[in-house]
Amino acid sequence: MKFVFDLDGTICFKGQPLCKEITQALQYCHQVGHEISFASARPIRDLLPVLPKEMHTYPMIGGNGAFVANGGKVTHLTAFDNKTKKQIEKIIEEFQLSYLIDSAWDYTYTGSTEHPIYRNLDPDQLAKNISIHKINEMIKVVLFPNEHTSKIVSRLKSLQVRTYMHGQENILDISPLGVDKWSGLQKLNVKQQEFIAFGNDANDIPMFQFAKEAVCVGKHEELQKVATLNAESNAGAVADKIRELSKVYAAHLEMNR
Structure with missing residues (x-):
């Protein structure tokens, strides 16, 4: 089994x-x-x-x-297609969100070092925290929505994504649709x-x-x-x-x- x-x-x-x-x-x-x-x-x-x-x-x-x-x-x-990648970047810019974005290996993180997700992030320092503009393949996204949660969830529903809301950590966990x-x-x-x-x-x-x-x-x-x-x-x-x-x-x- x-x-x-x-x-x-x-x-x-x-x-x-x-x-x-x-x-x-x-x-x-x-x-x-x-x-x-x-x-x-x-x-x-x-x-x-x-x-x-x-x-x-x-x-x-x-x-x-x-x-x-x-x-x-x-x-x-499995990465987000380029159109969806740009739409997620637009939401981040519009709502001035903090985020964690993983590429094939490196990542970009702008959230608090006090957030629980940070302690699990690259603990062995195997990768680099790079600029969002250097992320070629956007594989997985975590957004920190704060007071904008309902508006952001509504916007995400129109995209080719799958979203999980984790209320205790106040994060939106986003993957490509079908993943x-x-x-x-x-x-x-x-x-x-x-x-x-x-x-x-x-x-x-x-x-x-x-x-x-x-x-x-x-x-x-x-x-x-x-x-x-x-x-x-x-x-x-x-x-x-x-x-x-x-x-x-x-x-x-x-x-x-």
Whole structure:
């Protein structure tokens, strides 16, 4: 069975690398015969620093599906088309917004260094913070809308984009239309009803809808509607659930041999 894990708030807490409990649970999952993949809003560049080196070659979805990697190499990139790129830049200029924009590797960030998203941004300093005018391929965008949220959301609805609103962080997370975690998993040849998904936020809904089992970590009203299971939002509870499902589906593998 394939197991797919979101990172932040699911198996990775407060931006820190995977803790010992989670790492050991993932190792157990792998040892009993399951394939592990990661699916995050982070670009691949920012996924790697929180994962053990032994897992750097595992299949990965980054940027909510805009980046796909396998065997340690990025295999697919999906950027905004040039027209949409210019429209997003126009919204940024019109509303004087702060932003985080990822290109294929480098990024541009103008938000506060106090914002939670900043602590997850290129922690190993592998890339450069460049000007928005030097971003050739716009892969993923995060906007900090403040009091302009409703107006900006209305404008984004007319563009070829997919938008997730994260109220607690007050950000708008934007990907090209048709790009989500499920579309990314399909590029890794993951089939409907043939994987177990763990997640904690609205951007996990697309993959939850096609999973055999979908584990909502913590409380999220929208996500819980499509989840089949729940786990408390702490490392111990999540590690226990990983081990539990690993055992259950290892038994299924044995029965089908």
